[in-house]
Amino acid sequence: MVESEVAVAPTRDRTLPGTETGPGGLLQLLRDGRARTRADLVAETGQSRSTIATRVDALLATGLVASVGSRASTGGRPPTAFAFDPTSRVVLGVDLGAAHGRLAVTDLAGSILAEHAEPVRISDAPEKVLGWVARTGHELLDRAGRPSTDLAGLGLGLPGPVEHSTGRPVDPPIMPGWHGVDVPGILGAHFAAPILVDNDVNLMALGEHAMGFPDVDDLLFVKVATGIGAGIIADGELRRGAQGAAGDLGHMAVPGGEPRLCTCGNTGCVEALASGNAIATKLREAGIDATTSDDVVALVRAGDPTATATLRQAGRELGAVLAGTVSLLNPSVVVIGGSLSAAGEQLLAGIREVVYARSLPLATQHLQIVGTRTARQAAVLGASVLASDFALSTARIDALTAP
Template identity: 65%
Template sequence: MTDRMTEELTRGVPRPTGAGELFQLLRDGRPRTRADLAAVTGQARSTVAARVDLLLSSGLVAPAGEAASTGGRPPVTFAFNPRARAVLAVDLGATHARLAVTDLAGQVLVEHHQPLAIAEGPDVVLDRVARVGTELVREAGREPTDLVSVGVGLPGPVDHGTGRPTNPPIMPGWDDADVPGHLGRLLGVPVLVDNDVNVMALGEHASTYPEVDHLLFIKVATGIGAGIISDGQIRRGAQGAAGDLGHIAVPGGRDLPCRCGNTGCLEAVASGSAIATALRSEGLEVASSSEVVALVRAGNLAASRAVREAGRDIGGVLAACVSLLNPSLIVVGGVVAEAGEHLLAGIREVVYRRSLPLATQHLRIVTTRTKGRAGVLGASAMAAEHVLSSAAIDASLG
């Protein structure tokens, strides 16, 4: 390797001090030789070789073939081995559960989706999650000992530090429930828990837009919420309440009562439930967000107009978020986003009109590309990060 190539590789790269930090260089999956790693880190080859051997013994790093030879025996390359372990990803909604077993890079090995009412309470729901999760690990052809962590997204506010729900409005009996403790006892591994929209933002970022450092994920369904990615990291706020978009007052909006006790909130005006209520007042038989989407897809003009108007209301709130946070990408997901361009057109119309040109110069507003998987992909990323961080690797290697 030339001096120039070494300089380019090492510019701005922190010098790893342990096996855990060395492992972070390999997480991109690119095969590297011991000499490559020594050049990047500036460490002695003997030190690098000892740490690579530790990582090889863990199974998290594996031989990846031989590099091109410049004379003599070709050097062996090494790369991250994401299939060495597995994680269980759990996305719980008001009326559904989606579970997946993935490898450590978020590749789905097997998944399951079923109706499950969150209102049945933590004991019923979490016991069911543990049973299905255990079956999925077996179905994926993995041993129980291969499972190293679990990630869970819940449809309500969560104290991320404890993993306990905090006064969740649509989750009766869940307030302060010890979700990590309950699942951890049943499955025997660490459990990470967060709000479902934060988890969906993580999933969209990790699986589709890893190069985007500033991203807003907007979920439009029975409620409305946002997950905030800034400087490449999820931002939860002081009490984990960041992104509660649905309870911001709509500028110039209708004075409709909201379940939070206020009036004129975005959720009360523009959520799937709010659209369904407005359409019923026009004489249409529609009871849910899914039925609203079905009407739009069937070409119903009243439903299409209502969804576009909801998009404008959402855009009015998002315009303020764009000015405040300056994201480069807004991803819109949730059931109502399946209505297609009607919702997106309304959002774009107002955001681009009301935000400053500098903030929208390179801003893209798109619908999710994860096809309902954002929650499990984010739960997987959250669970994997817990066991793949530098500190976690060093601790596991003793």
């Protein structure tokens, strides 16, 4: 048994990087990867030479900052330059979907060092699924050649609502037996590192933002797979809402939509009409053999006209819901991800058709509606970002370097 902790990801530091009072603040400045000398850091932060020297030494002792050579001398001893070393620690990202599990060991910059995916049923007992996560996580650490002591954190995404402050699922519709389960506590028995748990679509939004659109401050990520959900990046930050339910797009009603029963108990939800399961059901009703989102994708790629038309209509139905969301949130980019996005342009075309027609012109003037750039790795990359940001937070580093 090992000891761990329940971790809550910090909100983004509001002060300028490097201006906080401790070593943690200085690390935020160095996280851009650019090498700086002590004199550079004095100039950028306005702090004294002795203060900068003390803080640099503290960061060097952690291994998170390393010497990267000397600059040309203007007289006297050449100054040494320092930079953030993202390879000094690793994090473990975990993506659990309705029928899949994917894990990746990454460095602190999100570069994947080892990865594994296989079919996993989230409807199985939590102890069984999380036991698989623990075993596979340690196997990946071994494959990456990193000892468990190098693990700075673990981020995990679940396909249902999560109480962010505790990491416990809350009445997840497709996860029987998971309500209130102490996910961080169970995994904490296997990993001596902070455990952070969030909804999988939130992590997809984080991953897509960090790795696909780092310069975009307002982004909406929409997952279209077994279910439908959204992750919201606004002003560069993930927005979870008051109880963590922000982005629950799948249970918004499609205007004028067919009153099909949804898993939530209501009728006409976009998830009941446009998800991978919903499309597969419609195809079966038309006499076409389809069970999963992957079946739908295969049929569309093979040129099946009924599957193609059904997918395009699903895009229109999703677009009818997204039109109001775009007018409300005014994102710069809407990213369509999830397994159904692999079908290509037909889904996107249906969404664009309705969003551009129904949303406010000002909101769509420069709006991009595009496919995912991180594909099936979005959630594990987002989990990596979640864990890394916690491990490298100002408060965490100040505590780590405290005398």
